[in-house]
Amino acid sequence: MSLWTPKQTSHWSRPSVEILRTIFGNSAPDPTSILVTCWSTDRHAYGAYSYAGVGVTPADFNGLAGPVNNRLFFAGEHTIFNYHGTVHGAYLSGLEAAMAIGRVAGVLDSV
Ligand SMILES: Cc1cc2nc3c(=O)[nH]c(=O)nc-3n(C[C@H](O)[C@H](O)[C@H](O)COP(=O)(O)OP(=O)(O)OC[C@H]3O[C@@H](n4cnc5c(N)ncnc54)[C@H](O)[C@@H]3O)c2cc1C
Numbered sequence: 434m435s436l437w438t439p440k441q442t443s444h445w446s447r448p449s450v451e452i453l454r455t456i457f458g459n460s461a462p463d464p465t466s467i468l469v470t471c472w473s474t475d476r477h478a479y480g481a482y483s484y485a486g487v488g489v490t491p492a493d494f495n496g497l498a499g500p501v502n503n504r505l506f507f508a509g510e511h512t513i514f515n516y517h518g519t520v521h522g523a524y525l526s527g528l529e530a531a532m533a534i535g536r537v538a539g540v541l542d543s544v
Contacts, residue, residue: 437467482518483511491515498526503537506530 439446446467453461472478483494491514498512508530509523516522535541 435469435471437469439464439467442467442469485517498529500533500537506534 446464450461450463485494494512494514494517497509498507500506508527510517510519510526513522513526513529516525532541
């Protein structure tokens with residue numbers, strides 16, 4: 434994320450402010466600063482999320498959730514075929530991984 438001044442981002446911040454003013458009226462103030470996500474240049478992301486190429490099957494996604502020796506567990510949107518590429522997919526996969534850890538640790542019944 435980067436902090437920008439409204440002047441630096443005026444080409445798209447101005448239309449946003451105009452939309453806000455149609456909702457809240459002309460009393461909506463100009464922004465003092467703007468926080469911008471920079472997915473395409475973030476070195477930890479580079480704008481990426483999983484993409485199902487031709488020939489990919491649900492098993493390819495679900496297989497990425499497979500634990501290693503019941504010691505290393507994986508979660509993330511790329512591990513859940515039905516909701517891959519979404520925030521709720523990432524969340525659900527995290528719950529799945531937590532439950533798998535709980536079962537291995539003996540604090541959850543096997544389901
Ligand atoms: C531009 C864009 C728009 C999107 N819009 C939507 C939307 O409208 N609705 C929706 O549901 N989903 C949307 N998504 C998808 C959604 O953001 C992702 O599916 C979700 O964030 C995936 O969550 P995650 O926890 O699996 O991975 P991430 O959120 O990518 O988390 C992975 C984390 O691991 C960190 N990391 C990477 N490598 C390392 C390393 N070596 N060491 C330590 N940390 C590391 C990364 O910095 C990151 O914080 C969008 C994605 C993008 C890029």
